[in-house]
Amino acid sequence: MLDAVEVMDQIERATRTLKKLPRVGVKSRFCNWPEVVLNFMDAYGYTDPVPPKIVPTARQLTQMDQVIRWMAWLSQYGEDAEYSRIIWYRAENRSWRSIAGRVGLAPNTCRERFRFGVHGLTYAIECGRVK
Template structure:
């Protein structure tokens, strides 16, 4: 991508949140049950078991997820929390309750965090101060 924008970074964080939800759950390794699986009767149905259908994440989405999560190192803890809550599409009212900010301030902090990520992704800003004479030289004249 040639030039990152705030919207493209926000979309990428949203995609990372969706991919994180599609990853398989973490399970403790080493425990096994040697009992046979319970064979349910037709009349039992699925009364007390919740079936969670998960669609597996695509390999390319997992690669982008890893890259996007590394972007969070450029932000402080509050900014990370705010960006990730917004990526999960948590409503602003709940974000304000969790962070203790009013809606407009929370939105500004979210925008500022995205601008920081965009600035890191697009590279260093040009230095215009080098063309001006140094202050110590200007005072001696």
């Protein structure tokens, strides 16, 4: 049984997982050959190292898919489609003022709809309406 805090934690993890995914787009050039060392300084590691991109695990991707299903349910069957947007923006650690500007509501209204949305989603998960 999930409570509202656990649901919000899982949504925040889903936003972080989504940020880890590579950008979608067509690569203009693609080559399987390794990069060639063009500079003496590159050969001996005098340049700044590039940190490796951390790829999300299969479990993180599965949890992200589950959260996206929750958000789709909330926007489809909830009273307002804004609930899912407000919850997602808040999970991305945006300020209430920023969320209010994006949604077109007052910050206090956004806080209220955030609470209603999270608690409604938690109730729907507990009742089995959302998988």
